[in-house]
Amino acid sequence: MAKFYQTDVRILEHKTVLPGYKSLFFSHPTLAKNARPGQFLLLDCGTFFRRPFTISSVKGIIIEILYKVIGKGTRYLSEKKKGDWLNVFGPLGNGFNPSPQGERTSPENLVFVAGGTGIASLRFLAQKISVPGILFYGAKTKNDIIGLDVFKQKKWHIKISTEDCSSGSKGLVTDTFKKYLSGSRHLPSYLYSAGPKPMLKRISEICISNGIAGQVSLEEIIACGVGACRGCAVKTAVKTNKFIYKTVCKDGPVFDIREILWD
Amino acid sequence: MGLTTNFIGLKLKNSVFVASGIAGFGEEYSDLFDINKLGGFITKTVTLLPRKGNSLPRIVETTSGMINSIGLENPGVDAFIEDKLPFLRKNLKIPVIVSIGGETAEELVSVVRKLNGVEVISAIELNLSCPNIKSARKYFISQDKELAYKTIRAIRKVTKFPLIAKLSPAVTDITEIAQVSKNAGADAVALINSFPAMFFSKDRAPVFGGLSGPVIKPMALKMIYEVSRKVKIPIMGVGGITSVKDAMDFFAAGSSVIAVGSCMFKNPKLPIEIIKGLSKNGKQD
Numbered sequence: 001m002a003k004f005y006q007t008d009v010r011i012l013e014h015k016t017v018l019p020g021y022k023s024l025f026f027s028h029p030t031l032a033k034n035a036r037p038g039q040f041l042l043l044d045c046g047t048f049f050r051r052p053f054t055i056s057s058v059k060g061i062i063i064e065i066l067y068k069v070i071g072k073g074t075r076y077l078s079e080k081k082k083g084d085w086l087n088v089f090g091p092l093g094n095g096f097n098p099s100p101q102g103e104r105t106s107p108e109n110l111v112f113v114a115g116g117t118g119i120a121s122l123r124f125l126a127q128k129i130s131v132p133g134i135l136f137y138g139a140k141t142k143n144d145i146i147g148l149d150v151f152k153q154k155k156w157h158i159k160i161s162t163e164d165c166s167s168g169s170k171g172l173v174t175d176t177f178k179k180y181l182s183g184s185r186h187l188p189s190y191l192y193s194a195g196p197k198p199m200l201k202r203i204s205e206i207c208i209s210n211g212i213a214g215q216v217s218l219e220e221i222i223a224c225g226v227g228a229c230r231g232c233a234v235k236t237a238v239k240t241n242k243f244i245y246k247t248v249c250k251d252g253p254v255f256d257i258r259e260i261l262w263d
Numbered sequence: 264m265g266l267t268t269n270f271i272g273l274k275l276k277n278s279v280f281v282a283s284g285i286a287g288f289g290e291e292y293s294d295l296f297d298i299n300k301l302g303g304f305i306t307k308t309v310t311l312l313p314r315k316g317n318s319l320p321r322i323v324e325t326t327s328g329m330i331n332s333i334g335l336e337n338p339g340v341d342a343f344i345e346d347k348l349p350f351l352r353k354n355l356k357i358p359v360i361v362s363i364g365g366e367t368a369e370e371l372v373s374v375v376r377k378l379n380g381v382e383v384i385s386a387i388e389l390n391l392s393c394p395n396i397k398s399a400r401k402y403f404i405s406q407d408k409e410l411a412y413k414t415i416r417a418i419r420k421v422t423k424f425p426l427i428a429k430l431s432p433a434v435t436d437i438t439e440i441a442q443v444s445k446n447a448g449a450d451a452v453a454l455i456n457s458f459p460a461m462f463f464s465k466d467r468a469p470v471f472g473g474l475s476g477p478v479i480k481p482m483a484l485k486m487i488y489e490v491s492r493k494v495k496i497p498i499m500g501v502g503g504i505t506s507v508k509d510a511m512d513f514f515a516a517g518s519s520v521i522a523v524g525s526c527m528f529k530n531p532k533l534p535i536e537i538i539k540g541l542s543k544n545g546k547q548d
Contacts, residue, residue, distance in 0.1 A: 003294050006531050048476055048529055049324045089531055223322050223329065223528045226295075228287030228307075230336045231322035245316055245336060250291075263319075 004226075005031055006089040011082055012062065020069050021146050022078055024086075029061045031091060037125035038095030038194075038217050038254040041065065042225045044087035045073035052222045054121035054194070054253075055091065056147060066120045066147050092225045093253050096125050096215055099190040111136065111188035111212075112156075113177055113203050115195020119147040121217050122194050132156040134188065136180070138173025138199065142166035174202040181210055190214055191257065204257040214257045220248040227251065235261040268302070270497060270520050271425040271450040273358045273385050275302040279510070279538050282501050282522035283308055283362035283388060283429070284333070288347040289355065296535050302520060303358040304351070306343075308390045310363070311370050313339035320470060323462045328476020328503065329525055330460050335364055340377045351383055358385035360427065368404075368414040375422045387424045389415065389449070392431030392456040405430045405440055405456075412443045419448030427499060429453035432479070437486045438493040451497040453522070454490060455483045475525045477503040484516045491517020505533070507540030 009026040017023050035055050042050035043065075051073040056066035069078045080086060099110075110133030112122045119137060126135075127150050134157045139145045141164050151158055160168030161176040169176045173195075181187060191214025193203050200216045207214055223231040227250030234252065235243045236259045243261050246252065268278050283305045286292050298304055316336025323330050338346060340363075351359050361384050365371040371389065378384055391405035391414065405411050405428065415428055428444040430437065432455035441452050457473025464470055483502025491498055500518030504510055505526040513521045523534045530536070 006295055044529065047324065048327065048329055048525075049322075050529060087530075221320075221322060221324070223331075223525070224285070224291070225528075225531075226287075226291040228291035229285065229322075229331070229528070230316060230333050231331060233316060233319060233321060233336070243315075 003034060004090050004092055006087070007031075008085045008087050011080055011084050011086055014080060014082055017066070017146055018143060021144075022067060022069065023056075024065045024067070024077070024080075025062055026086065026088070027061045028063060028088070031088070032058050032061045032063050035063065035091040036095030037128055038121050039091040039093050040121075040253060041088050041090035042092060042222060043077060043089075046076040047073045049221065049223055050089060050225070051077070052220075052225070052249075054124070054217070056120035056123050057127055057150065058124065066117070066123070068117050089225060093249055094251065096121075096192055096217070096254050099213070108134065108184075108186045109189045110134070111191050113173060113191065113193040113195070113199075114138070115173055115199040116140075116144070117146075118193070118195030118217070118219075120194075122192060123147045123150050125192060126150050126154060126156065134159065136161070136173050136177045138162075138176070138195070139167075140164065172199070174199055174206065177203065178206050181206065188212055193217070195219075197262075201262040204260065204262070207257055215254050216257055216260070217253045218248050218255065218260075220253070222249045225249045235263075237261055268520065270302075270499075271386060271427065273303065273425070275358065275520065277302045277538050277541065278514075278520040279534050279541070280305055280360075280499065280520060280522040281527065281534050282524040283390065285524055285527050288343070288350065290350045292531065293354070295531055298354070299356050300535055300538060301357055303360055303385070304355060305360045305388055305522065306347070306351075306362050307337055308335050308362040308364040309337050309340050309343045309374065310335060310365055311340055311374050313337065313342060320464050321472075323470075325462070325474065325476070326478065328474055328478035329528075330462050330470075330472040330474050331457070331525075332470050332472030340374045344377065344381060348381065348383060355383070359383055360386045360388050362388040362390050362429070364390040368417045371414060372417050372421055375418050375424070378424070379422055384424065386427060386450075387418075387422065388427040388429055388453060389418065390429050390456070392429055403431045403433075405444075406434055408439060408443050411440055412447045415444055415447035415449050425450040427451045427453050429456050431456050431459075432482060432486055433459050438490050441490040441494045441496060445494055445496040449496070451499055451519070452490065453499040453501055454487050455479070455502050458482070475503065477505050477526065479503050480505075480509060484512060487513065487516040487518055504537070505529070507537050507544065510537050510541060511544070
């Protein structure tokens with residue numbers, strides 16, 4: 001496993017990308033070199049627990065965190081300015097693994113499904129993958145659509161769903177995805193997904209029933225970040241019809257869709 | 264203060280431990296800092312049989328702390344010896360204290376028998392106060408004077424390891440429990456374990472666990488202070504230590520050594536920072 005660090009970094013840039021959404025940049029050569037898509041950082045947000053943020057891009061030695069301001073921790077973070085210090089701990093967890101099928105040239109083979117800020121980790125993954133695929137992206141409204149730049153540059157096929165119909169299809173991304181599959185002659189062969197748990201559960205079910213393999217990245221409250229405290233447990237399947245608890249922070253946050261036993 | 268010290272017969276290069284359950288079985292944080300810089304290492308609590316732990320949610324942030332309801336998830340003592348001890352044996356040059364838990368004295372005795380004679384182990388911490396074990400009893404071993412005495416006595420009879428009794432703060436008079444721990448043969452007490460507490464899950468189901476963090480520090484200090492004045496037994500101080508100043512408070516209250524707990528989640532390098540800070544203070548004194 002890659003080495004992790006706890007260190008103070010200076011914020012290079014901290015900009016509002018949309019009302020309520022911010023992008024934070026800092027540089028750290030070794031952390032940037034080691035970071036893999038799907039891995040996360042625990043940031044000191046003034047709260048008792050650090051807050052986990054997936055890495056949303058790495059360019060050279062610059063690391064970007066794209067996030068939504070939702071609570072006490074992210075509000076504290078959002079008030080930090082360029083030049084302020086930030087204590088980071090990471091990169092933590094196992095990132096996305098390359099698909100066992102390798103990268104197929106046909107864009108219809110590779111599908112990403114993002115819900116909300118789940119787009120952040122998939123954005124970093126898209127940076128690392130040479131071929132484009134299809135991105136299904138669910139957001140509340142058109143004012144919640146972020147992080148598409150990388151996908152556009154790389155000529156991904158983007159399908160937006162918003163809950164209020166302000167952009168793309170109306171409704172949940174899970175429904176849009178399901179409709180796409182039922183109307184498609186060629187099913188994708190591999191999925192990467194990140195977003196809220198109910199969405200990941202539904203997407204996993206849809207993919208398993210259609211014979212699509214893939215990986216999902218879970219969101220969870222994290223205490224230690226290194227698998228020591230066992231606070232962020234997730235039920236996973238073992239062969240003997242039983243289950244074992246794995247940790248989202250160390251064994252995950254990325255899991256094979258067949259591995260997780262959803263509640 | 265807080266530098267080279269002798270605690271229950273163990274020679275320590277400093278007085279700073281990491282509390283049980285915080286740093287797992289030693290390997291988890293080894294990427295971040297050299298565990299050998301600590302005074303000693305305390306493992307996560309080990310039980311006779313493997314325990315899967317509680318269902319979710321297991322943790323919640325509170326005002327100035329957290330509640331955990333992990334439920335002593337651990338591989339059991341046999342798997343601990345086979346899978347976890349080799350890392351400690353290979354890498355640790357500091358005393359290793361194994362924390363053990365169980366619902367009955369018999370269970371704890373069985374665990375101790377398996378640990379007896381195992382190299383690399385320097386002492387045993389008896390977790391007599393984990394708020395997360397469901398059992399027929401409604402209280403912990405260390406909430407009942409007689410039961411605490413019988414349990415520690417039974418373990419004392421079967422092992423030569425120094426014993427540290429980790430006590431629950433949820434009692435009327437902590438000094439009485441500390442006294443019977445001493446009478447039964449404990450070499451030290453660890454004060455205090457987390458406070459029994461509860462929170463609600465998202466769907467309003469009650470979750471019972473233990474409250475820790477800075478919020479319990481003032482109560483921990485009071486209990487350490489009272490025990491140190493009434494009972495002649497070395498104390499390991501635990502409970503919300505988040506700075507060098509906190510550590511100094513714990514020594515002033517009567518702790519011989521201290522252990523950093525859940526505040527390490529906010530600052531993983533906290534134990535190392537405290538060791539550095541104490542050594543500076545030592546020079547100034």
